[in-house]
Amino acid sequence: MRPPSSPSEAGPSGAIPAEAGPATGLFDGVLGRGPVAAEVDDAAWLRALLDVEAALARAGATAGLVPSSAAEEIGDACRGTFDPAALGRDAAASGNPVVPLVRAIEAACSAQAGPWVHRGATSQDVLDTAMVLVARRAVAALLVDLEAASTAAEALARRHRDHPVSGRTLLQQALPTTFGLKAAGWMTALDGAADRLTDVCRSLPVQLGGAVGTMSALEGRGTTVLEALAAELDLAVPVLAWHTLRLPVADLAGALGTAAGVLGKVALDLALLAQTEVAEVAEGVAGRGGSSTMPHKRNPVAAVSARAGAMRAPGLVAGLLGAMAQEHERAAGAWHAEWEALSDLLRCTGSSAAWLRDGLEHLEVDADRMREGLAGAALGSEAVALALTGSLGRARAHDVVAAAVAADAGAPGGPDLRARLLADADVSATLTPQQVDQLLDPAAHAGEAPRLVDRALAAHEQRSRP
Amino acid sequence: MRPPSSPSEAGPSGAIPAEAGPATGLFDGVLGRGPVAAEVDDAAWLRALLDVEAALARAGATAGLVPSSAAEEIGDACRGTFDPAALGRDAAASGNPVVPLVRAIEAACSAQAGPWVHRGATSQDVLDTAMVLVARRAVAALLVDLEAASTAAEALARRHRDHPVSGRTLLQQALPTTFGLKAAGWMTALDGAADRLTDVCRSLPVQLGGAVGTMSALEGRGTTVLEALAAELDLAVPVLAWHTLRLPVADLAGALGTAAGVLGKVALDLALLAQTEVAEVAEGVAGRGGSSTMPHKRNPVAAVSARAGAMRAPGLVAGLLGAMAQEHERAAGAWHAEWEALSDLLRCTGSSAAWLRDGLEHLEVDADRMREGLAGAALGSEAVALALTGSLGRARAHDVVAAAVAADAGAPGGPDLRARLLADADVSATLTPQQVDQLLDPAAHAGEAPRLVDRALAAHEQRSRP
Amino acid sequence: MRPPSSPSEAGPSGAIPAEAGPATGLFDGVLGRGPVAAEVDDAAWLRALLDVEAALARAGATAGLVPSSAAEEIGDACRGTFDPAALGRDAAASGNPVVPLVRAIEAACSAQAGPWVHRGATSQDVLDTAMVLVARRAVAALLVDLEAASTAAEALARRHRDHPVSGRTLLQQALPTTFGLKAAGWMTALDGAADRLTDVCRSLPVQLGGAVGTMSALEGRGTTVLEALAAELDLAVPVLAWHTLRLPVADLAGALGTAAGVLGKVALDLALLAQTEVAEVAEGVAGRGGSSTMPHKRNPVAAVSARAGAMRAPGLVAGLLGAMAQEHERAAGAWHAEWEALSDLLRCTGSSAAWLRDGLEHLEVDADRMREGLAGAALGSEAVALALTGSLGRARAHDVVAAAVAADAGAPGGPDLRARLLADADVSATLTPQQVDQLLDPAAHAGEAPRLVDRALAAHEQRSRP
């Protein structure tokens, strides 16, 4: 599955997409990484608003409501330059920036074309449709990083398919798995997050209802204009205006929150694996992660920053869901509360994706250390218990092994454990010393991990096919 | 589209579904209404846990890992009675209630069958799969109320297709719409919420990975057991174990949060329409909504209680999304934080749906009052402005009308407005008095509302077809 | 009680405070109103970071750790100009903007002074202390608007002390109150919110611990430097470094969330009172609140925008509280997640306060309409029921009145109600017709409202005294 549109083909206005350019704010290097930040800033919103006004005029022309020449002139005007700060200032009088924008576009048109600007629409029609465009463009940019992160995880899964590593539950070493299976899990979850975002973007609808959703100013041709506008912008056609029925916003919030959750989980694993005491992975970007005062440090900056972005998402999602309580035909505040919350949610999820991509693409994996980490552990104890279950019963089998492990202070999993187990009459009656050795070999206990990697890779490949 | 399964056919164990019975707690009458509360209580969770252990034994038998007789005996044991409080107490030692439950089931089996209980699974496999069953059953119950609420809204949309009512933006009367279109909007949004929940329930996967997701205790037949278990419980087969890849939980959270958002929106509209000063609707349940001290009051209890349930959702969703940051192969706390949060989210959304259904089914609509509410309003002013736009330009047309309205103190929309408009030279040069009369008639300004109702009803019917 | 410091005296660097200037972004007119936005932008953060580095050098000099001449030169350098965008870009390498800022300050110093920049501190010491400065300055700005809003509410409470208005419960008219008491409630709650913010700001501590909180690079004079730094910046001295013990951030979050909650409540009341059907208040700012397409509309833009800002707060607070889970001596992501979340929370609460101040200061109150709204209502029914309780018992008294009200269709509270009540034998045996008249007069039922206004005003005045 591919993103619905790449950022470079996102806009109907032919606008050149924002480059994944340099950060522009004090915190952008850490919290606004990647291309999404530029897709949700004022310039991007303004571009989207202008795209909608231009498309609305063209749709009106298609429906016979607006003279073609006026539509063309309006389209030209919408390719002009407007000042977001001035519009923002003037927005205070009406409560949204579309009102001054319409005046400004009209002022840029001739007296013939001017009155046809914004024909039949209400401010919210334009702002909501622009919000949808902003979201789609931002998600397209986000998906590039999300897919790249998945591709990086895929490579790790292939390379380390059979390399054993401790599986850890409740932050304790449990049984062996392979690093390939860990990475395959990341890949699968990143794919799932991307699929949800892609689905949501495909269903994003245009907004057009007029002041109260009745299309009263469209001279009976409302549905025609609606469909033409949707076609112009390559958006879905809604059954009704959704001025206060915010399912599209909730869908975006849910899918972004889910994506952030997945990004945060992978980043958390990376940060934990990079701990000094674990040191099974490191971030391999030269010159990054140094400390101002501690020269020996090598901080996992990508994982840390990816987590930071992801952590902001749940609260922002709650804000958007809370804002679904919208009164009658236009909300008295809840609508306005969406604009920045959605932009922030896109930006922080996008930054997280950009950082995680970077972290995975430059990950240094120390497979030897992973294997060594297993050697000293009593990870085979489950296998011994299982092998004893048939003759001893599960409870007794568990207790025998637990007692042997508990007594094995100092060097859990070492030769003492073997000796203690065999010293138990029940154990030695059931298992030979060779069998105990084999059962205690941690590398033999990764179960079906390699085959599960293959299974995940097959699903990943299946997904990528057209 | 229909719910994936009705509550009465929800369980594979043939268990009798919880009745939508009497409330069992002090706040349940208000906050735990309807059948969902009983689908998420301790008894429901215990039933689901037992269903999973029984199905796991059968799946093991199917895969040749567990003797058929043992599977049968385990299944019998799982139909027995267990004490949730005792399990809860014992759960403190291990950190989850599955550990003591497995011991209890084993104790209820013969020495032959006992060791085969829980074969090859880890606690989280059983608890997660049970959580999915609980969620599916609860959502099935919720969908009954959600669909009934939609059906009630449908009836309102049909009955009031053409009945004019004020459209209101920012809590101000704006232009007329019809009450049918308001109700059609509610119906469409409720349908959308139901569809999302149905989709999520269809994709809910079984959980089976063993301690660290490698299926190490399934003797190489992990995938076979996985598929058999999924078939037993009619759940989806996941690519990999999702112990710490919580997309299914996030999907549920998102869809439930969305549903709660829609429920809250409709309930808000009802509460606003029922205001003493608006009084366009009332809740028609005899004996409800009285006040202990104010005999004249008739409180919209259903709308109020539906809002109360819906308001809890955003914070609970945030909690579940925040809990996606799960370490390695099993989380050190975030997993445990899901159990009650998801139950609460299901319960409060379910209560909201039950209340809203009730509120919509018993709604008394005062169409006359709606029409009267329009009479005094200057709602035709947009139409006048539009009619003047061609000759005056949009800005001047707006200003002329705004001036006439502003001067029309005391009785906005009354005869003075007509006179003031016609007193303007530009207006009288453009429009005849008859045209002004027609333009100022509010009932004539509901635009395409009736046809949009038809459009929404068609989509609603399309959805219901198999 | 007064704000801890006004914005104009906020900084130790003598920097000129940001003006409450024109909005600078597309949404700032609506969502970034008032002076707070400029106190949390990049320039404000950078100013605070430089103030801290300068103060740190002076504190080092005080403690004898840094040559006075170096401290002076560093102070000069910190009054220079730095580029937030460049710092933001370079922050990506280390994970925070302090690292490049220190290099930049050092570069602006002579070779003698340079090495003394940032002496003994870690990045987080500087960033956290700057965050505290930013918060204190922003709260000081916010408090100006909050106190002004309270003052406006106070004026309303005085003016309308005795003017009756419907008290409304569950959005139904209940019993009369006075508009003065409504306004006194707003005032009291705004005062409470301001007091909490003031208290929090007074306790905000400086941060200084070095890399892991041991002050290891302060040559044994850590506490001396700590106290000197706190004195330089007029901040509290903490017991220990709070690098990962985030009580000060939680305190800010809680107090800001509380303030936003109060602001949102008052704004909600204003929006409801301004409804077309209620029309008891209106926003009296000429030229604001017009609609682009509906000339008759007069939208309560201030109330709506105040609500929009307030609605964002709960999710942002959740984000900050969730970020309290910080690992060991510096968090791997949660710390970074605070920076923008706290800025946003300050900004949206500040915008809400600025809007609400505006809304209250320009509120047009229609006391006649409030009184008329009461005339038709059966608000005296509680009084009748109460008067009957002695002889009839509470249950029977309630039922008698409820029956009379229920039968009184069409004109609740009208003459029919009186007649129906007196037609009841129990009623006429207990009350004279004159007593019934008196009891049914809504204006007589505002209870102790005027005296409660006095009580609230007294508490408000008490608070303002030094």
Add this chain to the structure above:
Amino acid sequence: MRPPSSPSEAGPSGAIPAEAGPATGLFDGVLGRGPVAAEVDDAAWLRALLDVEAALARAGATAGLVPSSAAEEIGDACRGTFDPAALGRDAAASGNPVVPLVRAIEAACSAQAGPWVHRGATSQDVLDTAMVLVARRAVAALLVDLEAASTAAEALARRHRDHPVSGRTLLQQALPTTFGLKAAGWMTALDGAADRLTDVCRSLPVQLGGAVGTMSALEGRGTTVLEALAAELDLAVPVLAWHTLRLPVADLAGALGTAAGVLGKVALDLALLAQTEVAEVAEGVAGRGGSSTMPHKRNPVAAVSARAGAMRAPGLVAGLLGAMAQEHERAAGAWHAEWEALSDLLRCTGSSAAWLRDGLEHLEVDADRMREGLAGAALGSEAVALALTGSLGRARAHDVVAAAVAADAGAPGGPDLRARLLADADVSATLTPQQVDQLLDPAAHAGEAPRLVDRALAAHEQRSRP
């Protein structure tokens, strides 16, 4: 500072406090540990509601509004037994459980006393005051565990005042600290959380305003009754009724969210220190933390469960803050949404405190392993860099040391590092080999940690004094 009242002296009714008894639900062992759960269940709420009705009657008698004999009889009736489930069911008709409760109390009284039940109050007066009682009793219970956790941390701080351990930033070993300082940080933060809760509980006000806050049914003696009621229940006297001015709820939410944040932070540290690869601490409760299938595991159940409880808090706080938007004189849903959310917040924070207390009280600290963990690390590198700064400048000093560390693969901090450093001409010109040895000794770099422990202990002791 001590908790405002211990649970055993919490109630004015002389009711025996709920014991910290056995868990009563499936998840209570993990998520409802400790005494708080029993302070927020239906029985506790019912007890509080009855306490309020009884106190209200006594307060009425004090004010001369209610006959003393009636007040006494009502007090007796309120010591009777009522069925929460039945009340809950009947609550559906009116929207809250106080209405049926008042009827039930009245039914338990004689015809003389009955009509005096609930005299002058509205349902919300009683429910809000009961909520405050429930909260205060639950917080008193919570504070016992919170203070005990602090005491346990205090003991750790004393015992390990000088024991070195790695300070860790971004999950990387940074510089040494002492375990005593880590524990002192926990103690200080726990104390801070307890202080905030204590402060909030001291300010919790009684609620009494009648239907719309005017005290209209209190015959002009409202303030007298208010003060008498507050005295009866040992609660604060509010300026005005706070029916829809929810500062007390917000205060509770903020303080509980803050406490949960601190608990979660300490639990996170414990879980990280208990990791197999770190193993610097373990939970020392025999028989706990075993795994059903992995006998060698020793899970940090207390830390994990403490985290689970704490994680739920931010979303619940957001819910309560979001519910501050309450309409007019009683909210249409937001008030009802508080009841369970506040109970849940108290319960999950209480469970977290009970678990953390347990975890800290039974913590096994491996000080030897902590010291060994430092031996291999290059933690002295900061000190070397600092020692070089005077002669080389900060940038060059940092780079020299960073280069030496980077080249020191395999055994960071080992003898190679020393050699490499001395091989640098600049280094050997500045420092003697002995100086380098001393600087590289990690144990020498804990800075002022021991003295900071003393400082924290002094503040802790100061706080405990009357």
